[in-house]
Amino acid sequence: MIRHLVLFKLNDGVAKDDPRALAGAKAFDELGGVIPELREWECGWNTTERDIAYDYAINSKVEDREALAAYIGHPAHQAAAGQWREFATWVIADIEV
Template sequence: MIRHLVLFKLNEGVSRDEPRVAAGAKAFEELGGLVSDVTFWECAWNFSDRPIAYDFAINSAVADRDALQRYAEHPAHQAVVAQWREFATWVIADYEF
């Protein structure tokens, strides 16, 4: 199994209350159910206000590296990434467990 973690930081001046951000969060909430390779999916806004904290997180899992590649290339995933690219940056970690 592979764990796929993503942490998002909203760009300077962007608020999670903005319609495009709310739409992006909703799109990620729905994404796990749209990609058959995803075996586990959760995402949520961070509540921590520490200076090093990121704003939004995804914790997901797929069966193997091939499944991770299919997920990354899936049109639904690519569409959500394009939304978030407009207002956030992110870091990822993928590891086998």
């Protein structure tokens, strides 16, 4: 199994209530029920307000590297991630569990 973690940082001047951020969060909220390779899917806004904190996170699990590649290449994932490119940056980690 692979745990896929993504942390998003909103760009300067972009707030959580920005329509783009709200639409991006909605797009990710819907992915869990759309992409069959996802074994687990959690996402949401960070609840802490610290300088080093990221703003939004995805915590998911897939079976293997092939499933991860299928998830990343899935059109729904590509569309959701494409929205975030307009207003945020992110870091990822894929760990075997």
